[in-house]
Amino acid sequence: MIKRILLSGSNGQIGSELIEELRKIYGRSNVIGADLREPTPEILENGPYVKLDITNAHELANVIKEYKIDAIINMAAILSAVGEQNPHRAWNVNINGLINILEVSRELGVKRILNPSSIAVFGPTTPKENTPQETVLKPTSMYGITKVTGELLGEYYVRKYNLDVRGLRYPGIISYKTLPGGGTTDYAVAIFFDAIKYKHYKCFLKKDTMLPMMYMPDCLKATIDLFHADFSKLKHFTDFNIAAMSFTPEMLYNEIKKYLPEFTIEYEPDYRQQIADSWPRSIDDSLAREEWGWAPSYDMETMVEDMIKNVKIKVEKCEY
Ligand code: NAD
Ligand code: SER
Numbered sequence: 001m002i003k004r005i006l007l008s009g010s011n012g013q014i015g016s017e018l019i020e021e022l023r024k025i026y027g028r029s030n031v032i033g034a035d036l037r038e039p040t041p042e043i044l045e046n047g048p049y050v051k052l053d054i055t056n057a058h059e060l061a062n063v064i065k066e067y068k069i070d071a072i073i074n075m076a077a078i079l080s081a082v083g084e085q086n087p088h089r090a091w092n093v094n095i096n097g098l099i100n101i102l103e104v105s106r107e108l109g110v111k112r113i114l115n116p117s118s119i120a121v122f123g124p125t126t127p128k129e130n131t132p133q134e135t136v137l138k139p140t141s142m143y144g145i146t147k148v149t150g151e152l153l154g155e156y157y158v159r160k161y162n163l164d165v166r167g168l169r170y171p172g173i174i175s176y177k178t179l180p181g182g183g184t185t186d187y188a189v190a191i192f193f194d195a196i197k198y199k200h201y202k203c204f205l206k207k208d209t210m211l212p213m214m215y216m217p218d219c220l221k222a223t224i225d226l227f228h229a230d231f232s233k234l235k236h237f238t239d240f241n242i243a244a245m246s247f248t249p250e251m252l253y254n255e256i257k258k259y260l261p262e263f264t265i266e267y268e269p270d271y272r273q274q275i276a277d278s279w280p281r282s283i284d285d286s287l288a289r290e291e292w293g294w295a296p297s298y299d300m301e302t303m304v305e306d307m308i309k310n311v312k313i314k315v316e317k318c319e320y
Contacts, residue, residue, distance in 0.1 A: 002111060002112060003026070004026075004032070004071070005026060005072070006034055006069045006071070006073070007019050007032065007033055007075060008034045008052065008073070008076040009035060009075030009076030012035070012178065013175060014116075014219060014223075015076075016178040017177055017178065017220060019046075020046075022073075023047055028047040031047060031048075032049065033050070034049065034051075034063065034076075036052075048067070050067075054076045055093060055100065056100075057104060060101065061104045061108065064104055064105075071111055072101055072105060072113050072114075073114045073223070074101050074116075076093060076097055077116075077146075078093045078094060078143065079180070079181055079182045079183040080118075080120055080182075080183050080272075081182045081271075082183075083141060083146070083182075084143070090142045091145075094143070094150060098115060098150050102153065102157045102163065106163055112165075112231075113164065114226065115154055115165065115167045116170055117150060117167045117168065117169045118143070118169055119171050119280060120139055120143050120147050120275075121137050121139055121148045121169060121239070122136075122137065122278070122280050123136070123139040123140050123144065123278050124278045128281045128282075129281055131241070131284060132241070132284050133239060133241040133284065133287050139278065144278075150167070150238070151238045154237060155238050155239075165238055167238035168223070169240065170219060170242065171211070171243060172184075172188055173214055173216060173219045174188050174215050174216065175219075177216075185211055191203065192307050192308065193314075195256050195263045196260070196311050196312055196315045197315055199260065201253075201263075201264075202266050203253075203266070203267050203268070204269060204270045204272050205267070206273060207249050207250040207253075207267050209248055210246055210248045210282070212244075212246045212281070212283045213244065213246065213300075214242070214296065214298075215244065215245075215303040217297065218296045221297070225292055226288075226294075233291070233292075234291055240285075240291070241285045241288060242283070242294055242296075243285040244296035244299070246282040249265070251300070255300060256304060259305075
């Protein structure tokens with residue numbers, strides 16, 4: 001039974017919300033947040049937190065020993081757009097950081113590791129519609145290369161060392177509590193803040209760029225459900241496709257406009273267009289549904305309704 005979890009990357013878009021959900025299940029003191037930032041009184045008020053760079057194996061091992069950690073959920077990473085600005089850093093954090101986590105877990109008896117992957121594992125030669133889990137994995141971004149490598153490394157540790165390693169391929173995640181950390185799908189969050197603050201948004205992708213997306217409550221549910229799945233019943237481990245919705249910037253704009261009729265948009269694609277063009281338009285998540293009962297709750301319409309309500313509150317409180 002898992003008692004103590006280390007959540008690395010706990011200050012990021014997903015980590016900052018996942019930590020709250022995990023603390024509801026495991027108890028506040030049993031989920032240790034870890035990220036690059038110095039702890040502030042506000043962070044410490046919520047529960048245990050350590051400043052940790054996952055590329056430092058020695059520091060990582062000390063934290064595992066000190067807090068008697070028996071599971072690690074690793075949300076520390078460099079995402080696609082930032083990764084293209086600094087590919088070496090993306091490799092270092094996403095791969096050397098992950099190797100440290102796997103090695104320390106093996107050596108110190110950590111019982112379970114969850115390391116997320118991404119739709120970025122796919123590339124221009126992968127089928128774009130209803131992309132299967134088992135298909136061509138030839139990504140062109142450094143981020144995608146690290147995510148394929150991460151999946152394979154995780155599976156290697158399952159086979160070679162009998163370590164319990166799990167992972168799922170998130171689509172673009174949409175949320176309002178913590179802003180995204182530099183991905184290609186970040187437009188689908190920024191559009192809400194700009195629509196409400198300025199009634200105008202300049203989009204860095206073309207209007208017809210269809211990408212798979214997911215609302216944060218579904219992302220949290222998927223992560224926790226896979227973390228709790230019976231490992232002995234899984235046939236796949238580190239590469240589960242999950243899906244919820246797919247839309248283009250223009251489709252999202254039209255849906256937001258229903259709530260904000262004065263909202264306008266312009267399109268000025270930049271280097272992120274090439275990354276987006278290499279990714280699928282929609283995802284087949286049937287293996288996750290079969291093996292651990294995955295099913296999403298939000299579609300584009302219900303996501304937009306909830307985002308508008310909550311982003312308005314944040315903008316009114318000047319929390320952005
Ligand atoms: P994020 O960029 O918002 O957060 C990442 C966190 O990791 C940040 O707080 C950062 O400070 C921390 N970090 C970076 N380098 C570190 C290091 N060396 N040591 C410790 N911490 C470090 O990312 P996110 O969106 O929360 O993503 C979490 C995971 O989900 C990543 O593996 C990412 O690839 C994956 N993912 C995210 C999305 C998405 O749309 N958000 C989609 C697909 C996959
Ligand atoms: N949302 C992520 C990105 O755009 C997908 O992994 O980088």
